[in-house]
Amino acid sequence: MTDAPYSLPGWTHTYSGKVRDLYRPDDGADRMLVVASDRVSAFDHVLEPGIPGKGALLTRLSLWWFDRLASPAGGTPIPNHLVPGAHAPHPVADRAMVVRALDMQPIECVVRGYLTGSGWAEYREAGTVCGIPLPDGLGNGDRLPEPIFTPAYKAPLGEHDENISFARAVDLVGADRAAQLRDTSLEIYARAAATAEDRGLILADTKFEFGVDGAGVLTLADEVLTSDSSRYWDAEAWRAGSTPAERMASFDKQIVRDWLAANWDRRGTPPNLPAEIVARTAASYRELIARLTG
Template sequence: MKHLHTGKVRDLYSDRDGELLLVASDRVSVYDVVLPTPVPGKGKILNQLSLWWFEQLADVVPNHVISATDVPAAFAGRAIRCRQVDVIQVECIARGYLAGGGWASYRETGLVSGVQLPPGLVEGDRIPAGPIFTPTSKVAPEVGHDEQITFAEVAELTGPELAAKLRDTTLALYNRASAIAEKRGVILADTKFEFGLDAEGELIVADEVCTPDSSRYWRADEWQPGHALPSMDKQYLRDWSSAVEGWDKTAPGPEIPAEVVAELKRRYVAMYEQLTETPWQE
């Protein structure tokens, strides 16, 4: 087995031609900084929820999953055997609600990734005309940070035909996932997808799908626009880390207190159970 790459959260291995092993770790990152404290069991939660979502969304677009069981025993529960794809260097984000970076951009300019939104919206509002495609650049942490880009800039990077396909597929995935989540009392405010092209040039969704690491989740019964909403995702950790005195959001990051680790895991497990309607098993 050959180790290919260590990401912020996942490790990538190769043991067969044309296939990869994507292994979710218990590492956690904020602001592109991997914090020194792991969250025990987090990798398994991310992996299992992502697999559930891949299955739910399989008829929208093909995915990279080959098997969740044909993996080395050491990686059981937190690895996916997947097809190797040529990754497209764009983070494809769909937003159905105004929050986070989208809210900050709207507040300053009235735009989000070049998309004009109507005036008078408040934090947490549902975007009136429906979800919008708000891509970002895909930048290695050692180089810099992902930045909002416009659809026109995506077209310059990928060509107009593929850009349109990325936009349309991102919104189709979000609409399906959002509808599934709402039936379970959960609002999927925004989420990120990563895509690649397989050997035949077919568009494939890869990496992770709709996990609390890559999505913004709110409980529907707690949705009240006009202020920051209680998060059931990694935003909880971002909020904690932003309040750490003296940390400038660069490496090394602060140690995470045990009670924050426990609360983050509780929220991830709660989302897994509410979305899948299945008890979590360690």
């Protein structure tokens, strides 16, 4: 696996997900170190090789968005899990965040503003996305009449996340918390989409994760609005494109998904990514940061 856990003085590795590693402080403080690796995943598999520099790029973008969303000038401040003034240790300083430990919610909060991906596949079969009816006549890449909240249940490690209805989300976390997750996710999406639009980008969809702190405050956590958790498209290409491929010129890991879908039947071990796909993906991540942050 690319990016094996680091040996970090004062921190003990406790968990590795598909692309991130978690560490706990040896002094018992109520915080964690979240390290973004260069690993890349698609279709619930970690692929080889990784994307050079990916972890640092995604951390940089998350920090930029956390700061922007926390600013009253951008709307209602969104609390996040960063520990103010804390610095990650060398050698992971550019790819890690020191964060507060939270009671993480078991729901992945997905917001879709455009019809694509698994949503497009479901729409072609049933006219719905995650069970939500949509108007007839939409095409791949079309803008939805309004953004929709389509939660997913975060499955245990090694299992597949499951798209769920809002009613099921209520069963999992209660009516008030489910409504808060939905409304906060839609608000963040609207603000981020407007920011992207100002920079010639479309935020097609994204996913958020939230936790609750000791005071009961809903808190934005994990990564936010990165190339791994979101689909970003070039706005001019979307307006001018005559085919889905032309319309959805992307700045995310869709390059990886498309290559893998064309070269793997999803059985057994996925093939290694070609060097050209790795290079194109890394370039798209860098371009997105340049366009968003200037």
